[in-house]
Amino acid sequence: MLRPGGRLAFHTIEVPPGLSAAKRRRASLIGPPGVAVRTTYPSLLRSAGFIEIDEVDVTTEYLATHRRWLAATLRHEEGLRSVLGDDGVHEGIERRRRTVDAIEGGLLSRTLYSATRSHRLRYGRGARSSPNR
Numbered sequence: 081m082l083r084p085g086g087r088l089a090f091h092t093i094e095v096p097p098g099l100s101a102a103k104r105r106r107a108s109l110i111g112p113p114g115v116a117v118r119t120t121y122p123s124l125l126r127s128a129g130f131i132e133i134d135e136v137d138v139t140t141e142y143l144a145t146h147r148r149w150l151a152a153t154l155r156h157e158e159g160l161r162s163v164l165g166d167d168g169v170h171e172g173i174e175r176r177r178r179t180v181d182a183i184e185g186g187l188l189s190r191t192l193y194s195a196t197r198s199h200r201l202r203y204g205r206g207a208r209s210s211p212n213r
Contacts, residue, residue: 082197088130089194091138092121096189107187110178121193130195142190143183150176 082088095107095116108116117124122133153160153173160169182188 084197084199086197087194088125088197089192091190091192093142093188093190094121096186099187103187107182110182111188115188121191125193125195129198131198132196134194136192137189138192139183139189142188143180146176146180146183150180 093111093115095104095111097120099107104116122135125133150173153169153176157169157173160172164172179188
């Protein structure tokens with residue numbers, strides 16, 4: 081368990097705000113499971129008792145990584161076919177292409193979040209002490 085005052089950091093892939101319903105649906109089909117959460121991560125963090133929430137957009141690096149993965153897959157396609165089979169390689173290449181296209185098209189982004197656990201967390205209804213007291 082993270083102690084009060086402790087820091088948490090994680091990165092996530094998400095659907096950028098402001099997309100139409102059709103684009104959100106497309107992004108949720110292309111992105112990883114759970115990409116289209118109904119609320120924002122800062123809101124989730126605040127509701128869980130975190131403060132000093134920082135966001136860093138790392139979408140540029142995310143796109144560069146996916147482009148490199150696609151290029152490496154294409155470069156090693158023949159060897160991959162002997163392990164994954166034609167269908168497996170074809171599916172992997174298409175998935176990577178769709179992801180690159182989605183990132184370039186503004187459907188997916190990647191964000192690094194960090195936050196501090198509040199010293200004043202509530203456990204249960206109205207309680208102001210830890211559950212172990």
